[in-house]
Amino acid sequence: MRRAARPWSRTERSRCMVTIGERGAGLGRARGCERGAALLDIIRTIRDPEKPNTLEELEVVTESCVEVHEIGEDEYLVTIRFTPTVPHCSLATLIGLCLRIKLQRCLPFKHKLEIYISEGAHSTEEDINKQINDKERVAAAMENPNLREIVEQCVTEPD
16 A cells, blocks of 8 residues: 655755765766766656556666756756556556656756657657646646645655
8 A cells, every 4th residue: 555645855855965966966067977877866766656666676767768968057958768668558657747756856957857758668659758748738737636646656755
């Protein structure tokens, strides 16, 4: 049985910052591969909505799926390409939403976030990619209390 969703505490928010600070040396001065590793540290603990495993354990996210490019002074383009466990995964949109919410909460630098399903990894990847990169759809999804509870359960760090 899953725990009830709750708002993130200051400790949990600061845990995101500590992870990036330790791996990325402030991120602004770190090299691209270090930034990617720091971002993977953030998303590796997101739990699968159906299984008791993390996305990293299921190989939905790997270090090679994270790209970070500097697009301006202290501004970065973060691209995540994830691979659902099966080509017809019904929860691929929810997984993308969890990735987006966790990164939006944890990234301490100015960024543009793009999340995609790996090419050829899902039967409806084009539609899902549009959904998870549409700010209005993401905001509407997070207004749904049932969906918000599931996302919170997936992104909350284990104790």
